[in-house]
Amino acid sequence: MVLPTSPPIRWMHAFIDLPVDRFDAGAAFWLAVTRTRLSARRGARGEFATLLADEGDAHLKVQVVGGAGGIHLDPGTDDPQALVQAALDLGGSVVAVAERFTVLRSPGGLLLCAVPYQGESARTPVVAGPGGALSRVDQVSVDVAPSRYDAETAFWAGLTGWDLAQGSRPEFRVLRPPAHLPLRILLQRLDEEQPTGAHLDLACSDVDAVRAWHESHGATTVARHERWTVMHDPTGSVYCLTSRDPATGTLPAT
Numbered sequence: 001m002v003l004p005t006s007p008p009i010r011w012m013h014a015f016i017d018l019p020v021d022r023f024d025a026g027a028a029f030w031l032a033v034t035r036t037r038l039s040a041r042r043g044a045r046g047e048f049a050t051l052l053a054d055e056g057d058a059h060l061k062v063q064v065v066g067g068a069g070g071i072h073l074d075p076g077t078d079d080p081q082a083l084v085q086a087a088l089d090l091g092g093s094v095v096a097v098a099e100r101f102t103v104l105r106s107p108g109g110l111l112l113c114a115v116p117y118q119g120e121s122a123r124t125p126v127v128a129g130p131g132g133a134l135s136r137v138d139q140v141s142v143d144v145a146p147s148r149y150d151a152e153t154a155f156w157a158g159l160t161g162w163d164l165a166q167g168s169r170p171e172f173r174v175l176r177p178p179a180h181l182p183l184r185i186l187l188q189r190l191d192e193e194q195p196t197g198a199h200l201d202l203a204c205s206d207v208d209a210v211r212a213w214h215e216s217h218g219a220t221t222v223a224r225h226e227r228w229t230v231m232h233d234p235t236g237s238v239y240c241l242t243s244r245d246p247a248t249g250t251l252p253a254t
Contacts, residue, residue: 006086006159010117011057011076012183014140014200017065022235025218026069027062029234032217034060034137035127056124059182060137069237071198072110073140073183074101075159076117083114083159090155108144108152108196123182126246133209136246139201141186148196149189156185168227168251176249184249199237201228203244210241227251 018026027049031038036051036058047064061074077083084094084102091107101115126134144152153173157164162175162185171189186201204210207229211221218234228242244251 005082006090006161007077007079007082009075009077009160009162009177009181011059011120012177012181013059013061013074013076013115014137014183015072015074015113016060016062016200016237017067017069017072018062018235019067019069020064022069023062023064026233026235026237029217029219030060030062033127033135033214033219036060036124038062053124056122057120057182059120059124069235071140071200071237072112073185073198074113074115076115076120078117080114080116087112087114087155087159090158091151092155092159106142106152106155106196108142108148108155110142110152110196110198121180123180129210129213131206131209131213133204133206133213134246135202135204135210135241137200138182138203138246138249139184139186139242139244141188141199141201141240143188143190143197143199145190145193145196147193149187152196153187156187160185200239201244202239202241203246203249204241205246207241207243214241 036053039050039052041049049062050058051060052058087104093105095103095105101113104112126136128134160175162177165174167174173187175185177184211229220232222230222232228240231239
């Protein structure tokens with residue numbers, strides 16, 4: 001069997017999709033905990049903006065959406081049309097075509113956009129909280145129902161060409177990008193059948209300290225586990241704080 005050939009992913013953005021009535025609260029929270037500033041808004045309705053750090057190239061953006069919100073990925077490449085074709089060959093579908101990007105849907109139903117590479121090359125620094133605890137948004141977890149897990153894993157592995165590894169638990173697989181790229185992908189197999197979604201994960205040097213800082217900006221704690229804590233941002237969207245090293249993305253030795 002001939003496998004689809006996808007062009008190299010030169011950069012990866014994560015879009016935080018925010019409902020219009022919760023955009024201000026959501027954007028303010030993510031600006032605060034990533035120590036970034038908001039770019040000028042753009043798009044026909046001012047629906048897009050970028051989270052800009054003082055150093056490095058941005059990898060987080062926000063978008064006003066009409067639905068409940070969530071997370072989607074924008075892989076940047078020198079040949080977006082080739083990326084679109086690879087996505088189709090891997091079981092994805094085209095949702096919409098715009099002047100500078102194509103909206104796609106993965107086999108499991110997650111939206112993504114094929115966009116042109118814009119010359120990004122440097123990750124933004126880790127973020128220090130008030131007490132010195134470090135954190136970094138460096139992972140998107142794609143949350144997949146059991147019946148769709150293998151197809152979704154094959155799609156993202158084929159589209160990115162990144163190394164696929166078993167995660168720390170049986171239900172996790174990790175796609176590890178080249179070291180200079182800002183986001184890796186965790187594929188999480190859910191226990192129940194439900195629509196595919198995604199959420200952000202932050203690597204933290206001290207999960208409890210970062211959790212307290214985020215709570216001071218309006219986040220709430222949902223559940224605590226040995227290596228991660230589930231949170232809600234002020235809009236009610238899920239994200240996780242993990243005990244992975246913010247510099248390397250690796251888990252501490254046990």
